[in-house]
Amino acid sequence: MTDCPTTTDIDRPPPKRPDLSGLGAGQLAPIESRTSGWPESWRDFARSLYVTLISRARPLSSGDAVGLAVELTLGIAADLAGEQPYINIGRSLQSSALAARVIELLARHRQDYDRVGHLVGKSPRHIRRIEADWLRIERARRQGALSFE
Numbered sequence: 001m002t003d004c005p006t007t008t009d010i011d012r013p014p015p016k017r018p019d020l021s022g023l024g025a026g027q028l029a030p031i032e033s034r035t036s037g038w039p040e041s042w043r044d045f046a047r048s049l050y051v052t053l054i055s056r057a058r059p060l061s062s063g064d065a066v067g068l069a070v071e072l073t074l075g076i077a078a079d080l081a082g083e084q085p086y087i088n089i090g091r092s093l094q095s096s097a098l099a100a101r102v103i104e105l106l107a108r109h110r111q112d113y114d115r116v117g118h119l120v121g122k123s124p125r126h127i128r129r130i131e132a133d134w135l136r137i138e139r140a141r142r143q144g145a146l147s148f149e
Helices: 025-036 040-056 062-080 097-107 112-118 124-141
Strands: none
Touching: 025 040, 025 062, 040 062, 097 112, 097 124, 112 124
16 A cells, blocks of 8 residues: 555545644644744745644654654745745635634634634635635535526
């Protein structure tokens, strides 16, 4: 069996990987201290990579995970620096714990973008993008396929 994801794996996170938005400062402290002077976009990549590396079926130690996350993030920065990488949300948006939490805070609790971003550890811009994608998908789901014939 291989560790490489198949096309059916693309829309779901690894089974035991916690959602990044649900982790506390203490759990992320090793990667946060190592990347404290980095641009926020680089830190986002490093956090995500770190959580994946410590959550694998055969997890890396915290120190090894930090080192590899830093190395991989620097590789991403070298390859994509100056570009705006876009990572599709796809079908996982509606099942994403982060998206569900963001929508709940925005809609049910009437929180503003800054407050929601602070609560889930994302920028207000990221929160607006999640909301916009969720609204687009919801509108399409509600409208269905309209026939103009």
